Amino acid sequence: MNLQDEIHDMMSRRTFLGQTGAGLGAMALASLLNPTGALAGPMGDPIIGKPHFPPKVKRVIYLFQSGAPSQLELFDYKPKLEAMWGQELPESVRKGQRLTGMTAGQSRFPLAASRFKFAQHGQSRAWVSELLPYTAKITDELCYIRTMNTEAINHDPAVTFIQTGSQQAGRPSFGSWVSYGLGSDNQNMPAFVVLLSKGRNGDQPLYAKLWSNGFLPSVHQGVVFRSGPDPVFYLNNPPGIDRTSRRRMLDYLTKLHQEQFKHVLDPEINNRMQQYEMAYRMQASVPETLDLSKEPGYIFDMYGPESRKPGTFAANCLLARKLIEKDVKFVQLYHQGWDQHGNLPNDIQIQTKSVDQASAALVMDLKQRGLLEDTLVIWGGEFGRGPYSQGKLARDNYGRDHHPRCYTIWMTGAGVKKSFVYGETDEFGYNIVKDPVHIHDFQATVMHLMGVDHEKMTFKHQGRRYRLTDVHGKVVKPLLA
Numbered sequence: 001m002n003l004q005d006e007i008h009d010m011m012s013r014r015t016f017l018g019q020t021g022a023g024l025g026a027m028a029l030a031s032l033l034n035p036t037g038a039l040a041g042p043m044g045d046p047i048i049g050k051p052h053f054p055p056k057v058k059r060v061i062y063l064f065q066s067g068a069p070s071q072l073e074l075f076d077y078k079p080k081l082e083a084m085w086g087q088e089l090p091e092s093v094r095k096g097q098r099l100t101g102m103t104a105g106q107s108r109f110p111l112a113a114s115r116f117k118f119a120q121h122g123q124s125r126a127w128v129s130e131l132l133p134y135t136a137k138i139t140d141e142l143c144y145i146r147t148m149n150t151e152a153i154n155h156d157p158a159v160t161f162i163q164t165g166s167q168q169a170g171r172p173s174f175g176s177w178v179s180y181g182l183g184s185d186n187q188n189m190p191a192f193v194v195l196l197s198k199g200r201n202g203d204q205p206l207y208a209k210l211w212s213n214g215f216l217p218s219v220h221q222g223v224v225f226r227s228g229p230d231p232v233f234y235l236n237n238p239p240g241i242d243r244t245s246r247r248r249m250l251d252y253l254t255k256l257h258q259e260q261f262k263h264v265l266d267p268e269i270n271n272r273m274q275q276y277e278m279a280y281r282m283q284a285s286v287p288e289t290l291d292l293s294k295e296p297g298y299i300f301d302m303y304g305p306e307s308r309k310p311g312t313f314a315a316n317c318l319l320a321r322k323l324i325e326k327d328v329k330f331v332q333l334y335h336q337g338w339d340q341h342g343n344l345p346n347d348i349q350i351q352t353k354s355v356d357q358a359s360a361a362l363v364m365d366l367k368q369r370g371l372l373e374d375t376l377v378i379w380g381g382e383f384g385r386g387p388y389s390q391g392k393l394a395r396d397n398y399g400r401d402h403h404p405r406c407y408t409i410w411m412t413g414a415g416v417k418k419s420f421v422y423g424e425t426d427e428f429g430y431n432i433v434k435d436p437v438h439i440h441d442f443q444a445t446v447m448h449l450m451g452v453d454h455e456k457m458t459f460k461h462q463g464r465r466y467r468l469t470d471v472h473g474k475v476v477k478p479l480l481a
Helices: 003-010 013-019 023-030 079-083 133-137 155-164 174-182 243-264 267-289 297-303 313-325 344-368 439-449
Strands: 059-065 118-121 126-129 143-149 192-198 223-225 330-336 375-380 407-413 420-422 432-434 459-461 464-466
Touching: 059 174, 059 313, 059 344, 118 133, 133 344, 143 432, 143 439, 155 439, 174 192, 174 330, 174 439, 192 313, 243 267, 297 313, 297 344, 313 330, 313 344, 344 375, 344 407, 375 439
Parallel strands: 059 330, 059 375, 143 420, 192 223, 192 330
Antiparallel strands: 118 126, 143 407, 375 407, 459 464
């Protein structure tokens, strides 16, 4: 009887792992971890492993503002709304656009101007709200896109769309595609790391599908780092198992898997072993990377008082910088709390206070360390907010419903123009007048900056080749430096 038969007869895979100390916890960890190096795709398709052309961006930090910040309160100044305060949004402007169930039953659509002051900043003379004083100071570093647009009108499909290229769940996330195509520059860290934080309300739940590998090999799923003493679940050894014992167990487990692979030829067997090996290396690398105790006081002051509180957006921005220093290729921050359908003037002040200083500090921190030269930072949500009030309208209390036709994000760093504003919306902030940027165009542009032709990075699944941008998308060349 050969070794494979002995394993099959003596115990199941789950029993073996449980008895050797790996346990079901390690199996759960394996579904989260992300290895390095090149792998083989299905049907022998090679993973790229290197860019199609010289990249300008080596790493990405994506500061995703979940819930949809109102561009009309932050970036897209519209004095026309003040002049027409409380008047009806003209039907010629709305053009029969479908509405969410929250406002479809309204009999009126009264226009609501932002109650916050705007001023122009930087060489671009970009309009920025008084809600974002720190962002205003770094305007000369930023590339604003005012004409982002999407087909999705509700949160779940919209967030899924901008993160995976499809409104339906099951596709690989942006970071997973980057991991699949370009691998990692650090053998001891994942290529794709996820950090989560909540605003005061913490509304609109986030799901693992947003950082899922989808149909890509499981090694490319995002790894969630959490605050606290156990930042990655199941990473620590169980009681009674030291690092030497773990090493011996992994060596023997590798032999067993290699024997099994000879018989079943399942690539996930090799993927799983690479995940175990990555977990072993991360036991040493992750605690050091996430240790903020050696950061000088002026850095905490730069990011703001909340940077000393683990799990906050500010603390995660500081961690993102440390991860970039360790050559993590794609760091995804999700910050909840932007879904402000009512009492927007009050809630958005709280929300912007929690992100403004830290976002600007991250940009300047990267710049002072020379990291902004090959890092791209992205800030924005899944769609925007409409110019009319949801529900009752008052100067100090109004709300805004979802608006997919146009909204604002910003980018900065490697490969994009600085002190630049792209696109123009109408005087109501409702429709795009000039230079639209679709979700797929945005994704194609970021991939281009990383040296990847978005049409060529594909994966064969269920009889067809998929890509992040599906069958759409074009690089927005005016944004490129």
